Amino acid sequence: MTGKYPQKPIRPFPSVAESEVILVRSSPYAARRATFIMLNPLIIQGGMGVAVSGWRLARAVSVTGQLGVVSGTLLAVVQSRVLQQGDPGGHLRRAFDHFPIPAIAERVWKTYYVPGGLPPGAPFKLSPMPNLPASTAFTELTVIANFAEVFLAKQGHDGLVGINLLEKVQLPNLPSLYGAMLAGVDYVLMGAGIPRTIPGALDALSRGEVAELKIDVEGDKPDVQTFLRFDPSALFGAPAPAAKRPQFLAIITSATLAITLARKSTGKVNGFVVEGAVAGGHNAPPRGILQLSGEGEPIYGPRDLPELPKIRDLGLPFWLAGSYSSAERVAEAVSLGAAGVQIGTAFAFCDESGILPELKRRVRELIRSGKARVFTDPLASPTGFPFKVARLAETLSEAATYAARTRICDLGYLRNLFRRADGSLGYRCAAEPDPDFLRKGGEASELFGRKCLCNGLATTVGVGQTRDGLAELPILTAGDELPNLARFFRSDRDGYSAADIVRALLGTSVAQPA
Numbered sequence: 377m378t379g380k381y382p383q384k385p386i387r388p389f390p391s392v393a394e395s396e397v398i399l400v401r402s403s404p405y406a407a408r409r410a411t412f413i414m415l416n417p418l419i420i421q422g423g424m425g426v427a428v429s430g431w432r433l434a435r436a437v438s439v440t441g442q443l444g445v446v447s448g449t450l451l452a453v454v455q456s457r458v459l460q461q462g463d464p465g466g467h468l469r470r471a472f473d474h475f476p477i478p479a480i481a482e483r484v485w486k487t488y489y490v491p492g493g494l495p496p497g498a499p500f501k502l503s504p505m506p507n508l509p510a511s512t513a514f515t516e517l518t519v520i521a522n523f524a525e526v527f528l529a530k531q532g533h534d535g536l537v538g539i540n541l542l543e544k545v546q547l548p549n550l551p552s553l554y555g556a557m558l559a560g561v562d563y564v565l566m567g568a569g570i571p572r573t574i575p576g577a578l579d580a581l582s583r584g585e586v587a588e589l590k591i592d593v594e595g596d597k598p599d600v601q602t603f604l605r606f607d608p609s610a611l612f613g614a615p616a617p618a619a620k621r622p623q624f625l626a627i628i629t630s631a632t633l634a635i636t637l638a639r640k641s642t643g644k645v646n647g648f649v650v651e652g653a654v655a656g657g658h659n660a661p662p663r664g665i666l667q668l669s670g671e672g673e674p675i676y677g678p679r680d681l682p683e684l685p686k687i688r689d690l691g692l693p694f695w696l697a698g699s700y701s702s703a704e705r706v707a708e709a710v711s712l713g714a715a716g717v718q719i720g721t722a723f724a725f726c727d728e729s730g731i732l733p734e735l736k737r738r739v740r741e742l743i744r745s746g747k748a749r750v751f752t753d754p755l756a757s758p759t760g761f762p763f764k765v766a767r768l769a770e771t772l773s774e775a776a777t778y779a780a781r782t783r784i785c786d787l788g789y790l791r792n793l794f795r796r797a798d799g800s801l802g803y804r805c806a807a808e809p810d811p812d813f814l815r816k817g818g819e820a821s822e823l824f825g826r827k828c829l830c831n832g833l834a835t836t837v838g839v840g841q842t843r844d845g846l847a848e849l850p851i852l853t854a855g856d857e858l859p860n861l862a863r864f865f866r867s868d869r870d871g872y873s874a875a876d877i878v879r880a881l882l883g884t885s886v887a888q889p890a
Contacts, residue, residue, distance in 0.1 A: 429447040453834060522556045550577060
């Protein structure tokens with residue numbers, strides 16, 4: 377297998393649609409916004425779930441002149457299983473041929489590729505778990521998986537592409553970032569935590585230097601720090617080449633966090649996505665003592681609303697996220713000083729998203745009939761963050777279905793690290809088998825209601841595991857806006873495209889992917 381790193385120049389900024397100019401002129405912050413509009417997209421497509429925001433969706437959005445974003449979560453798992461499905465369409469083959477270290481591409485290909493794909497019902501070969509220190513096999517698979525996803529998203533156009541990662545899922549982040557940077561990623565977006573050290577890591581990786589991240593370890597004393605170290609030159613077996621440093625956008629929920637990141641990060645923060653509690657996926661917990669509604673959902677109050685004037689005064693561009701998928705809401709965001717909006721749920725159920733077509737069809741039927749519902753589950757995620765779940769029969773959103781599942785933790789991305797009595801590192805997940813979690817020192821109270829998001833989300837996009845003839849069931853996440861998506865449905869066919877969403881928000885003609 378041969379190939380070399382593509383040197384195609386990247387167009388730095390998207391063209392400005394006429395509707396964007398109108399929005400800027402209508403804003404009381406037009407002068408400051410005018411400096412942002414030529415530097416930033418008006419619409420950011422959310423980086424959702426596990427491969428929901430795959431390369432096809434990101435590419436479809438980027439072609440319209442907006443920012444398409446791939447989800448970097450569990451990409452090593454997803455792509456190792458796509459290879460075991462026979463690499464339908466030959467897309468990963470094309471990306472692997474452009475990876476700048478052919479020996480790594482060859483090793484990963486030989487390890488996972490199954491010509492013609494596994495037979496129906498056959499279990500997938502497991503990929504390595506994220507551990508500290510990381511195994512060579514895990515590092516190489518993670519780097520090339522993120523490279524391939526971004527490479528494919530950037531093919532055939534000169535638009536912008538970003539990658540979304542979770543700060544809470546720490547161990548894969550450095551190899552994920554480096555793989556994306558080798559493919560020329562333009563933006564990195566990160567939330568679910570305080571990503572204060574990510575900007576400095578991006579600086580180091582762009583120079584081909586060693587990057588380090590402090591890792592959270594339960595039980596560590598205040599004077600003990602544990603670090604994840606990643607050396608690009610170890611991959612190349614020689615000094616690593618320089619790579620473009622992507623723009624870094626932190627996903628936040630408060631002005632306090634924005635101020636902290638702007639002033640105390642290890643490198644430059646280029647902007648913020650300000651996410652409300654109505655957005656899909658993981659939500660920040662409410663401030664103060666957790667209170668639940670009669671339905672069992674966290675109650676958010678005035679203290680949870682971001683103080684936009686303080687964020688605006690930082691002088692950095694920011695985008696508003698959470699139920700902003702209408703032209704009126706886009707205009708409202710810009711009038712508040714935002715550079716634009718991030719849209720997630722609407723894109724999650726468009727034609728190009730990675731959700732299995734049958735699941736997408738069933739959710740669309742619920743939307744059409746007015747029966748679509750989303751539950752903010754305070755317990756589902758092993759991370760401890762509230763997690764929004766779309767209600768759908770025969771998925772893990774149903775209590776009986778969840779209860780019937782045999783607990784197992786064989787992917788391991790949401791495990792927490794802890795310090796054993798002998799000083800060694802251990803790993804535990806509140807969604808693993810109860811005896812294992814308790815044996816490792818976990819509290820029994822943490823087990824109730826926890827769902828295996830790793831396996832459930834992988835199933836949602838068609839790479840779910842089968843064990844002893846039993847298939848893992850999916851779990852879907854969506855924002856509170858899910859019931860209102862019928863406005864995007866086209867009259868001439870079932871569903872809608874990413875371009876339809878952009879057209880509805882901007883009122884302009886947009887390009888379609890080739």
